[in-house]
Amino acid sequence: MSKAEIEKVIKDHLYEDFIGEGNQEELTESLHLYDAGILDSIGTLQLADFIEKKWPITIEAHEMMKANFSTIEAICNFIERKMA
Secondary structure, three states, X not given: OXXXXXXXXXXXXXXXXXXXXXXXXXXXOOOOOOOOOOOOHHHHHHXXXXXXXXXXXXXXXXXXXXXXXXOHHHHHHHHHHHHO
């Protein structure tokens, strides 16, 4: 799966489960998801669960840090590293 495909899956999931249809906030690769109020600690756990179900990876407790989930770009890079 290409980075662009991973990005689309993550964006679609964020829109569906975290932003909602009524809010048309533009999700860019560099938007800080915590500062924008899209993710919080519970949201990060929910996103990690989604990622583990979508891709053949396991996210370890020490990897549950904001640096891996702060932006769509960071999430995509994290998934790519885990799948390598």
